[in-house]
Amino acid sequence: MRAGLIQTTTGIDPTTEAVQLSARIAEAATQGAEIVFTPEMSGLVDRDRARAAGNVRSEADDPVLAAVCAAAARHGVWVNLGSLALRSTASDKFVNRGFLIDPTGAITARYAKIHLFDVALGSESWRESAAYEAGEEAVVGATPWGPLGLTICYDVRFPALHRALASAGAAMIAVPAAFTRPTGMAHWHVLLRARAIETGCWVIAAAQTGEHADGRATYGHSLVVSPWGEVRLDMGETPGVAICDIDLDEVATARGKVPALQHGRDFRVTAP
Incomplete structure (x- = not known):
């Protein structure tokens, strides 16, 4: 399987982002990609919630989703659209939702992001739950090469989700992200390698990078990690497209060496 990763610095105008993402x-398709992965918040990165509210649409009306579906069909490729900010049908909040799109568009x-980023990082404070509602269901999508588990960014810190995806059949796990620079420098590589090693899955993480129009900065370093925990692609901090060939036979090889998924057991915890 030939994967294409898009690393971008998404701004505050979804119409512009739709053109650029297409x-x-x-x-990526010209370079032979059969499936293309995009970052979290591929259509809009804007921490000004009042301004963002004017650009967030329903799934049916979102210009970025429409453009990406059209591009997938035009070029005959699969696309994991990492996520978009969309209006919820269940509340007055937004939802952070990713999509798997086939070559017909x-x-x-x-998949709606389950774990919301509510953290304080010194001078930076993030309360994703103030504007977004959390998803409740883990999702594995079917592709011609094997099942693909869907996650989004902060989900990477929750091993149980990734184990559940692998136990449900995932051979690959997508981790689209907009990681902050402080957390990225400290944890990005080790978290993604750990999720690959413990599940025996390929981990494919397309990321936001650079200085955004809303004032935030993201870490970049879109990665592809093998089931044995080897970094096969690191895009650094420059926006662009990169290609990585993925051999799904390596999943069985890694799991055969260390069958951790088979060895998991239920247990009790004793604590004071």
């Missing part, structure tokens, strides 16, 4: 998908799987 061009990146075309570029049809959406074959949807």
